[in-house]
Amino acid sequence: MQTEGRRRLLGQPARYHSGRDALRQLVRSGGLLGLWKGWLPNVQRACLVNMADMMAYDQSKRALLRHTGMPDSMLLHACASVCSGLLAAILGTPADLVKTRVMNDSSGHLYRGSLDCLVQTVKHEGFFALYKGFVPIWMRMVRVYAYLICFNL
Numbered sequence: 001m002q003t004e005g006r007r008r009l010l011g012q013p014a015r016y017h018s019g020r021d022a023l024r025q026l027v028r029s030g031g032l033l034g035l036w037k038g039w040l041p042n043v044q045r046a047c048l049v050n051m052a053d054m055m056a057y058d059q060s061k062r063a064l065l066r067h068t069g070m071p072d073s074m075l076l077h078a079c080a081s082v083c084s085g086l087l088a089a090i091l092g093t094p095a096d097l098v099k100t101r102v103m104n105d106s107s108g109h110l111y112r113g114s115l116d117c118l119v120q121t122v123k124h125e126g127f128f129a130l131y132k133g134f135v136p137i138w139m140r141m142v143r144v145y146a147y148l149i150c151f152n153l
Contacts, residue, residue: 038103
């Protein structure tokens with residue numbers, strides 16, 4: 001359903017008319033296991049983003065406290081969020097791109113898995129193609145972290 005808006009912008013017909021219709025068609029075409037297509041790259045991305053986020057937030061907060069004399073305040077936590085969001089985006093953007101491409105491979109013939117998608121992307125589009133959408137991804141992460149900090153969640 002997430003790609004239907006893009007399809008409409010490109011002038012392509014909608015594949016699904018509702019969530020129920022999408023579920024019915026996916027089960028019909030790929031069986032019940034078809035609902036889990038792309039789960040591996042999704043888990044890989046989540047692991048990379050969460051690992052980078054947790055490690056970088058704590059380490060950058062400690063470094064800022066130690067080297068800047070900054071008090072433990074909202075500003076310190078916001079700066080640590082910017083740093084952790086940056087590292088999470090650096091590690092997560094390639095995995096996000098691979099996840100999206102594998103999950104959008106409706107034919108199942110473009111990629112044999114995450115690693116194949118990664119290799120093909122670099123081979124045909126260059127290394128920096130892995131970072132398409134980097135700035136919006138980083139800004140989204142920073143915004144979410146800053147929101148959570150401001151509201152003490």
